[in-house]
Amino acid sequence: MLNEEMVVTPWEVSGKIDYKKLVRKFGTQLITKDILERIKRYSGKLHMQLRRGLFFSHRDLDWILDLYDKGEGFCLYTGRGPSGPVHLGHLVPWFFTKYLQDAFDAKLYFQMTDDEKFLIHPELTTKAVNKFMYENTLDIIAVGFDPKKTLIISDIQSAKMLYNVAIRIAKHITFSTARAVFGFQDSSNIGIIFFPALQAVPAFLESIISKRNVPCLIPAAIDQDPYWRIARDVAPKLGFYKPAQIHCRFLPGLGKGGKMSASIPETCIFTTDEPETAEKKIMNAFTGGGATAEEQKKTGGTPSVCTVFQYMNYIFEEDDRKMEELYEGCRAGDVICGDCKQILAEMVKDFLIQHQEKREKARDVVEDFLVDDKLNIDVSWEE
Amino acid sequence: MLNEEMVVTPWEVSGKIDYKKLVRKFGTQLITKDILERIKRYSGKLHMQLRRGLFFSHRDLDWILDLYDKGEGFCLYTGRGPSGPVHLGHLVPWFFTKYLQDAFDAKLYFQMTDDEKFLIHPELTTKAVNKFMYENTLDIIAVGFDPKKTLIISDIQSAKMLYNVAIRIAKHITFSTARAVFGFQDSSNIGIIFFPALQAVPAFLESIISKRNVPCLIPAAIDQDPYWRIARDVAPKLGFYKPAQIHCRFLPGLGKGGKMSASIPETCIFTTDEPETAEKKIMNAFTGGGATAEEQKKTGGTPSVCTVFQYMNYIFEEDDRKMEELYEGCRAGDVICGDCKQILAEMVKDFLIQHQEKREKARDVVEDFLVDDKLNIDVSWEE
Numbered sequence: 205m206l207n208e209e210m211v212v213t214p215w216e217v218s219g220k221i222d223y224k225k226l227v228r229k230f231g232t233q234l235i236t237k238d239i240l241e242r243i244k245r246y247s248g249k250l251h252m253q254l255r256r257g258l259f260f261s262h263r264d265l266d267w268i269l270d271l272y273d274k275g276e277g278f279c280l281y282t283g284r285g286p287s288g289p290v291h292l293g294h295l296v297p298w299f300f301t302k303y304l305q306d307a308f309d310a311k312l313y314f315q316m317t318d319d320e321k322f323l324i325h326p327e328l329t330t331k332a333v334n335k336f337m338y339e340n341t342l343d344i345i346a347v348g349f350d351p352k353k354t355l356i357i358s359d360i361q362s363a364k365m366l367y368n369v370a371i372r373i374a375k376h377i378t379f380s381t382a383r384a385v386f387g388f389q390d391s392s393n394i395g396i397i398f399f400p401a402l403q404a405v406p407a408f409l410e411s412i413i414s415k416r417n418v419p420c421l422i423p424a425a426i427d428q429d430p431y432w433r434i435a436r437d438v439a440p441k442l443g444f445y446k447p448a449q450i451h452c453r454f455l456p457g458l459g460k461g462g463k464m465s466a467s468i469p470e471t472c473i474f475t476t477d478e479p480e481t482a483e484k485k486i487m488n489a490f491t492g493g494g495a496t497a498e499e500q501k502k503t504g505g506t507p508s509v510c511t512v513f514q515y516m517n518y519i520f521e522e523d524d525r526k527m528e529e530l531y532e533g534c535r536a537g538d539v540i541c542g543d544c545k546q547i548l549a550e551m552v553k554d555f556l557i558q559h560q561e562k563r564e565k566a567r568d569v570v571e572d573f574l575v576d577d578k579l580n581i582d583v584s585w586e587e
Numbered sequence: 588m589l590n591e592e593m594v595v596t597p598w599e600v601s602g603k604i605d606y607k608k609l610v611r612k613f614g615t616q617l618i619t620k621d622i623l624e625r626i627k628r629y630s631g632k633l634h635m636q637l638r639r640g641l642f643f644s645h646r647d648l649d650w651i652l653d654l655y656d657k658g659e660g661f662c663l664y665t666g667r668g669p670s671g672p673v674h675l676g677h678l679v680p681w682f683f684t685k686y687l688q689d690a691f692d693a694k695l696y697f698q699m700t701d702d703e704k705f706l707i708h709p710e711l712t713t714k715a716v717n718k719f720m721y722e723n724t725l726d727i728i729a730v731g732f733d734p735k736k737t738l739i740i741s742d743i744q745s746a747k748m749l750y751n752v753a754i755r756i757a758k759h760i761t762f763s764t765a766r767a768v769f770g771f772q773d774s775s776n777i778g779i780i781f782f783p784a785l786q787a788v789p790a791f792l793e794s795i796i797s798k799r800n801v802p803c804l805i806p807a808a809i810d811q812d813p814y815w816r817i818a819r820d821v822a823p824k825l826g827f828y829k830p831a832q833i834h835c836r837f838l839p840g841l842g843k844g845g846k847m848s849a850s851i852p853e854t855c856i857f858t859t860d861e862p863e864t865a866e867k868k869i870m871n872a873f874t875g876g877g878a879t880a881e882e883q884k885k886t887g888g889t890p891s892v893c894t895v896f897q898y899m900n901y902i903f904e905e906d907d908r909k910m911e912e913l914y915e916g917c918r919a920g921d922v923i924c925g926d927c928k929q930i931l932a933e934m935v936k937d938f939l940i941q942h943q944e945k946r947e948k949a950r951d952v953v954e955d956f957l958v959d960d961k962l963n964i965d966v967s968w969e970e
Contacts, residue, residue, distance in 0.1 A: 319750075319754050322754060322755075322758070323754055323757065323758055330751070330754070330755065330967075331967075331969075360750070360751060360754075361747075362747075363746050363747040363749075363750035363751060364744075364745075364746040364747040364750075364960045366746075366750075367702075367743070367746035367747075367749075367750050368713070368743060368746060370778070371702050371705060371706055371713070371743075371778045372705075372713065374706065374776055374777045374778030374779075374781075375705070375706055375776050375778055376776070377776055377777045377778075378773060378774050378775065378776055378777070379762075379771065379772070379773050379774070379775050379776070379777060379780060380773035380774065382777050383773075388762065389762070390761060390762050390763035390766075391761050391762070391763065392761065392762050393757055393758050393759070393760055393761055393762070394757045394760045394761070394762060394765050394780050394781050394783065394784055395753070395754045395757030395758055395760075395781060395784060396757075397762060397777050397780050397781065398757075398777050398778060398780065398781030400777065401777055401778060577747045577960050578963070580961070584713075584714075586714075
């Protein structure tokens with residue numbers, strides 16, 4: 205069986221202890237078997253990221269499901285900081301978010317924090333973040349979100365709607381609270397100090413637009429948890445539900461240790477990489493294999509630290525049985541890294557060809573997804 | 588002659604020293620005779636607020652005039668925080684701004700900081716500031732600004748345009764700079780900490796919209812000077828001219844000491860007061876008269892501390908000769924407060940009747956003045 209021991213994240217290298225420590229430190233809850241069964245009941249089949257423990261922690265997910273049981277739907281909110289091209293690591297939680305959208309027939313608010321990226325990167329111009337925002341939007345659309353139930357929001361393009369709500373949030377956030385959560389310094393610019401208020405807005409947008417209180421579920425990596433504390437603190441003061449969360453671990457990069465990072469291109473497969481480029485990156489990836497094929501056959505590999513294994517486990521191999529065989533085969537020294545890489549490379553090349561086709565088609569429907577102030581969405585509400 | 592000794596402002600009660608201290612402290616320049624003559628050359632006639640020293644200090648006004656001499660026009664920028672109704676004290680610099688607009692054929696950006704007022708007043712809702720914003724806009728229009736050359740900007744209504752520029756300003760303003768200028772505390776909310784960036788925007792709007800560098804002159808009370816330091820600091824970093832300023836003193840309220848304040852209604856004449864209400868307030872005003880009419884006839888009055896005199900001097904009596912007679916007559920004990928109040932009351936009643944008529948007509952043309960994001964003004968520029 206694929207159990208929790210096989211999972212590797214940056215904070216799990218030293219074993220199970222750190223991972224539990226993190227959940228304790230943040231005060232979140234582990235996803236229980238009971239919750240998994242409830243999700244399965246609605247979705248028909250559990251997503252492999254749930255089955256294999258990539259999404260493992262939550263806040264108020266049980267409460268969201270209780271309301272859902274009573275017929276009260278929820279909306280989803282996730283986001284992307286468009287400071288560079290999209291890589292496979294970014295897609296992982298988006299695939300999961302699409303699964304949630306389909307399973308629960310949920311409206312999705314997808315925030316593009318182009319303002320944040322402009323404010324924190326000295327070298328980025330508004331023109332540059334706007335280009336990334338547009339290009340990243342194509343990737344989001346290519347994932348297959350429902351155009352009728354998905355609003356992609358550029359902070360800069362939708363500043364009127366967002367600022368109108370953000371000032372009402374900001375009025376309840378003192379500098380000392382924001383500093384404690386985000387670690388602001390005297391040298392922080394005043395734009396980035398205001399940004400947490402803007403980032404909290406989409407958690408309440410469905411309630412504001414539909415003029416009734418709608419629960420919101422945020423799928424995001426667990427390190428993002430503190431950022432939502434502010435939204436949760438402010439929510440009752442504005443008369444809204446606190447946003448719930450479902451947390452995932454990081455997907456490691458192709459290099460040894462660390463998460464996939466766009467700033468080290470050889471560790472990432474970008475969605476716009478030529479299939480052959482991706483293949484080369486995979487063939488050079490860090491694995492859990494021995495120093496030589498001979499040695500590996502003798503001692504076996506270590507799939508829990510193998511990046512190739514992670515890619516199959518969280519993105520490409522849906523079949524639990526095959527993953528189990530691969531795991532056992534690697535441990536026994538029967539599966540050699542070169543072969544395994546080749547299998548993944550074929551999967552990734554197939555995926556890229558399809559994704560890139562969807563990505564190009566997305567250019568024609570960007571307007572259907574991308575919210576702009578031109579839509580003049582009414583965000584007034586009685587305070 | 589009406590000389591500077593006659594002027595009273597909150598910081599001039601103890602004599603000329605404080606007033607000079609303020610100019611020194613802020614590092615501004617006094618308006619010289621040379622500057623007055625240059626303004627007179629363009630305007631035909633000096634406004635009484637210049638002749639009588641209400642506007643007395645500046646930054647870079649000489650530079651603005653140098654450019655104007657060379658054929659380079661400038662724009663004007665002033666503002667209003669709509670947290671209550673407009674009173675006569677508010678109108679004083681607006682009259683002067685209209686004079687500048689006419690004299691120099693200048694485009695005017697009039698910022699309504701409804702967001703600021705919402706953020707700093709715990710009890711104010713966005714609905715309430717929006718109502719004040721609209722009502723105050725009627726007063727601004729009633730002053731007679733040129734609809735073809737005047738843009739009234741509600742921060743909340745025009746948040747897309749303003750936020751797009753404000754983040755580019757905010758990127759250059761650290762928290763420590765903002766704290767030093769505005770005195771922010773740990774308890775300050777993060778909306779008001781961002782606000783200085785938004786307040787600086789209109790100083791650059793004409794340059795941004797017209798895609799060429801246009802000088803900007805800000806008429807405002809001298810206590811506002813520090814608020815423009817941030818705009819002046821940032822300007823060269825964005826490739827714009829530093830905004831120039833022309834500073835006025837405060838107009839005192841009808842009560843003893845202090846400036847006219849909407850929070851003490853009996854000290855202010857609101858533009859929407861019934862003429863009879865205004866008359867009553869004036870008849871109860873603090874003057875520089877003696878304890879009794881007998882005493883006043885003997886010792887004479889003190890026009891320099893008289894609120895009735897100030898109103899005539901800065902708003903209602905255009906004729907320098909008449910003001911001189913009034914001044915001398917008061918000092919000599921020939922003019923009695925009751926008579927003087929009655930003269931002012933008639934002037935104010937006449938003014939209010941006319942202003943209120945213009946104010947009602949303004950309802951039909953608000954759209955011509957009020958900028959909204961719906962206009963979709965292009966504020967992009969090459970960084």
